[in-house]
Amino acid sequence: MTFEEHLLMELKAEIADRTERHRRVTRRLYAGGVVGLLAAAAAFAVPMLTGTETSAYAVSTNADGTVRVEINEFKDADQLEQDLGAAGVTADITYLPPGKECKTGRGKTVGAVTALGPGADAAARMRDGGLDIDPRNIGKDQTLVLEFAGNDKETNETRKQNTLWRLTGSMIKGQVGPCVAIDDPSWKSGNKS
């Protein structure tokens, strides 16, 4: 084999590698360890957050055994965790101001489990402006970690932003470390990825 053919083979392997790396990163971003969901200011956020309830959130149980949570205000995280716990969902909820995120590495993420996503195998699924959480997809000794960053209400101020709020979800096995809030550079760039 000539060196040109040899090189072509290596380069094609490199392309496959890169595609795989990219896919893995994308998949991880959407499904596995850490999931980022961005809400465009109007389209996505309003249905999730326009509840009629006066309380900050509402937790209920669906007929299929999943637990539904609708969040109206980014407050009372501890109370929400307790209510979710009572419904069989081990969760860790954090609310952060816009432009912040929790430093990664709060615990050992469970790669095989989809924390947040559209599929039925995900522990938490976004539907009709709320989250359907399936406790059966949260294993023993695992915690569904949900980090909301941003504003819960649209205002004149937030209309200038690309992002109203952002939800990051992950599944952590064992101890969940505290959220250390750090700047999230993707807010500044108005990145909508």
Add this chain to the structure above:
Amino acid sequence: MRRKQAKIATDPVAFEAFYRRNVDAVTRFLARRVDDPHTVADLVAEVFVAVLDSAHTYRGELGSEIAWLYGVARKTISAERRRAYKQYQLTDRVSGRRTLATDDVTRLEERIDAERNARQVFEAMAELPQGERAVLELVVIDQLTVTEAALALGIRQSAAKVRLHRARRTLRNLPFVMSGASG
């Protein structure tokens, strides 16, 4: 957000077609500048890795492919020259130094030999200011049009023309250079 990648960096079939169209031209481009077969082979690898890295700047529909590729090759080779002062280290992404079969070496040596004149011209051009030399190189030695050379260097066509004109004036007494020049 990740910029959209050109197909040549993501689709193995598209890349293979691109590679086969151009590997020869790239090899000769490098053989005009470097006279060691192993280094040429390593640089061919580097250039195509750089192609994968720079694929987001590739616009198939904009001007000629070869001009873009020569632009990438030029950057690679200048990176190579800078590195020559330090310890030479090939990126580990495409494995180490090429191992060349005897046949490969022979073929590369033939290429290098065929480009001997070009390398002599390079030496003659060494005195030119860098900007002028870059245009002259691409037009005279690599046979690009002025428009393509401008594209490869990321400068305006008018600027390329001016530089070319100046370079030719300086090198008026080099017949080989003049005869190869076009447009």
